[in-house]
Amino acid sequence: MGYPHQSHPREAVVLSKHFGDAEARTLAGWKARGGYQALEMALGMAAADIVTIVKDSGLRGRGGAGFPTGVKWSFMKPGDGKPHYLCCNADESEPGTFKDREIMRWTPHALVEGCAIGAYAIGAETAYIYIRGEFTEPLEWMNKAVKEAYDAGILGANAMGMGKRVDVHVHKGAGAYICGEETALMNSLEGRRGNPRIKPPFPAVAGLFGKPTTINNVETLVAAAHVLKNGAAWYKQWGRPDNPKSTGTKLFSVCGNIARPGNYEVPMGFPFKDFLWDLCGGPLPGRKIKAVIPGGSSVPIITAEEAEGALMDYEGFVAAGTMLGSGGVIVFDDAQNMVKQIARLARFYAHESCAQCSQCREGTAWTTKILERIRDGQGTMEDLDTLLSIGDSMTGNSSAS
Amino acid sequence: MSHGPSASGGALARAPHGHDDTPYQPVFVGDRRKDLDAILLKYPTKMAALLPALWIVQEARGWVSEPAMAEVAKALELTPAYVKGVVSFYTMYHQHPVGKYFVQVCTTTPCNVCGAEDVVNAFLQHTRCGELGATSPDGRFTVIEVECLGACGFATPVMINSDFLESVTPDSVPDILAELP
Numbered sequence: 001m002g003y004p005h006q007s008h009p010r011e012a013v014v015l016s017k018h019f020g021d022a023e024a025r026t027l028a029g030w031k032a033r034g035g036y037q038a039l040e041m042a043l044g045m046a047a048a049d050i051v052t053i054v055k056d057s058g059l060r061g062r063g064g065a066g067f068p069t070g071v072k073w074s075f076m077k078p079g080d081g082k083p084h085y086l087c088c089n090a091d092e093s094e095p096g097t098f099k100d101r102e103i104m105r106w107t108p109h110a111l112v113e114g115c116a117i118g119a120y121a122i123g124a125e126t127a128y129i130y131i132r133g134e135f136t137e138p139l140e141w142m143n144k145a146v147k148e149a150y151d152a153g154i155l156g157a158n159a160m161g162m163g164k165r166v167d168v169h170v171h172k173g174a175g176a177y178i179c180g181e182e183t184a185l186m187n188s189l190e191g192r193r194g195n196p197r198i199k200p201p202f203p204a205v206a207g208l209f210g211k212p213t214t215i216n217n218v219e220t221l222v223a224a225a226h227v228l229k230n231g232a233a234w235y236k237q238w239g240r241p242d243n244p245k246s247t248g249t250k251l252f253s254v255c256g257n258i259a260r261p262g263n264y265e266v267p268m269g270f271p272f273k274d275f276l277w278d279l280c281g282g283p284l285p286g287r288k289i290k291a292v293i294p295g296g297s298s299v300p301i302i303t304a305e306e307a308e309g310a311l312m313d314y315e316g317f318v319a320a321g322t323m324l325g326s327g328g329v330i331v332f333d334d335a336q337n338m339v340k341q342i343a344r345l346a347r348f349y350a351h352e353s354c355a356q357c358s359q360c361r362e363g364t365a366w367t368t369k370i371l372e373r374i375r376d377g378q379g380t381m382e383d384l385d386t387l388l389s390i391g392d393s394m395t396g397n398s399s400a401s
Numbered sequence: 402m403s404h405g406p407s408a409s410g411g412a413l414a415r416a417p418h419g420h421d422d423t424p425y426q427p428v429f430v431g432d433r434r435k436d437l438d439a440i441l442l443k444y445p446t447k448m449a450a451l452l453p454a455l456w457i458v459q460e461a462r463g464w465v466s467e468p469a470m471a472e473v474a475k476a477l478e479l480t481p482a483y484v485k486g487v488v489s490f491y492t493m494y495h496q497h498p499v500g501k502y503f504v505q506v507c508t509t510t511p512c513n514v515c516g517a518e519d520v521v522n523a524f525l526q527h528t529r530c531g532e533l534g535a536t537s538p539d540g541r542f543t544v545i546e547v548e549c550l551g552a553c554g555f556a557t558p559v560m561i562n563s564d565f566l567e568s569v570t571p572d573s574v575p576d577i578l579a580e581l582p
């Protein structure tokens with residue numbers, strides 16, 4: 001079921017199957033829907049075999065960067081004598097993105113299960129789910145699900161009665177976009193200011209509490225559980241035959257000036273035109289779509305024409321001059337003043353800069369000022385040059401960009 | 402984190418919670434101390450319990466005062482200055498008392514294109530707060546704009562304390578306010 005709408009026949013409903021189905025939220029309801037079978041399988045397998053299946057499936061990180069999940073998991077060296085940690089990134093603060101929220105609100109046990117499998121696969125006994133503080137309702141459901149799982153012996157010192165320790169804890173953030181960046185998230189979890197760390201060392205070497213750590217997005221971990229249960233070949237049935245680099249299904253959040261905003265799950269490579277018009281219902285009555293940001297506010301904006309030709313996978317969006325990012329589709333129609341809206345987005349980044357790097361702190365502040373000046377009709381040609389040079393100086397020179 | 406409207410402006414004048422001349426009542430006693438002890442078991446360091454401890458303080462007192470920061474610092478073996486540095490980094494901890502109802506309206510681009518600014522104006526008008534960050538004359542409301550609340554498809558999302566409302570329109574604001582006790 002797509003949420004808040006009935007799912008469209010052309011959706012490939014895997015992760016979102018139980019969205020809107022309140023019974024799936026409880027442990028009994030989740031088990032009746034096949035829940036925790038994947039975890040039982042996992043705990044009976046060698047961790048390395050789980051990593052191999054996830055690698056073979058082609059699953060890539062759904063948090064924005066698209067790094068192959070199995071490869072990331074294989075960086076964790078089993079038996080190195082150190083505690084390992086799994087961090088689940090549920091900070092979801094990229095404007096336009098609200099899919100992890102729906103996963104946690106409707107299928108909290110799916111995430112508990114995904115975290116437990118991920119933790120076991122990377123040799124960790126503990127997983128932390130870092131949820132942004134504003135997500136009061138998802139926090140409530142996740143806390144409830146974790147408690148139910150402990151009470152039923154699914155988590156803890158003898159998880160599922162299979163002799164292995166798996167702990168999952170929920171950690172509530174306190175408002176800071178930058179904490180979605182993986183090293184900032186770890187600092188925040190440790191009780192520090194959420195400033196990103198300088199890499200290297202990478203988290204797999206020295207991450208949370210200085211120990212080897214893997215960090216994955218909510219959707220990634222939930223998808224991994226499906227991969228394990230049904231196999232790599234099953235997962236690869238979705239995707240373009242001519243593009244083996246993007247496999248499986250992807251949840252896209254759709255917002256802005258569109259007839260039916262919400263979450264939609266489609267196979268990788270789905271035609272963006274059909275997505276916007278057939279699934280999401282196209283523009284509002286009497287309006288035209290002017291531009292689209294397809295992957296959350298950090299990815300490049302494209303025109304409606306460019307969007308109509310795009311295919312919805314990592315490579316397809318790159319070919320269209322943008323990126324898949326976190327899958328947050330923001331639609332702008334012809335009633336919008338684009339300079340005003342881009343200036344508003346610049347203000348977001350200025351507000352959310354953690355102020356650690358001068359290029360970012362100053363750059364985002366200046367960009368906002370200049371764009372607001374242009375918005376108010378006070379712009380000059382020099383302003384455009386200044387914007388371009390600020391952009392150049394920020395790219396590649398800041399910790400979190 | 403330091404820019405933009407914050408809860409501090411104007412909110413000091415009428416403090417609904419806590420007065421500086423009353424002796425400080427510790428937060429971490431009884432059940433709250435037990436809650437903190439349970440939280441400490443989840444992490445290998447005491448410092449990692451800082452954000453959860455600050456949440457307990459804010460839930461109990463409505464905001465995080467300097468004496469409360471000192472109490473948290475002592476419980477977690479940190480310095481008060483350290484705790485203050487962390488508190489000030491995060492936007493959700495109030496360092497000053499706020500109105501009984503703290504209203505946060507998302508106005509980031511995806512909500513903005515759906516008319517979020519009109520929702521903000523409706524709240525400012527109907528609460529009689531007048532301006533962003535100020536507390537209403539009756540001490541009940543503080544209204545601020547926030548950045549993306551992660552619910553962009555349900556424009557305009559609004560948080561009133563810990564209640565999360567979806568699809569708020571200017572027309573629905575009077576009813577929402579009327580339902581608050």
Ligand SMILES: Cc1cc2nc3c(=O)[nH]c(=O)nc-3n(C[C@H](O)[C@H](O)[C@H](O)COP(=O)(O)O)c2cc1C
Pocket residue numbers: 060061062063064065066067089090091092093094177178179180181182183215216217218220221400401
């Ligand atoms: C500024 C910034 C913000 C980010 N915000 C998020 C976020 O809210 N959620 C998320 O999952 N990843 C976010 N990321 C990506 C994470 O750093 C990280 O790549 C991701 O959580 C890894 O998980 P994955 O491999 O499963 O995608 C952000 C990255 C940056 C640079």
Ligand code: SF4
Pocket residue numbers: 178195196352353354355356357358360361398399400401
């Ligand atoms: S680039 Fe900006 S947000 Fe990232 S670490 Fe530097 S100052 Fe902080």
Ligand code: FES
Pocket residue numbers: 095096097507508509510511512513548549550551552553554558
């Ligand atoms: S932009 Fe308003 S909730 Fe995301």
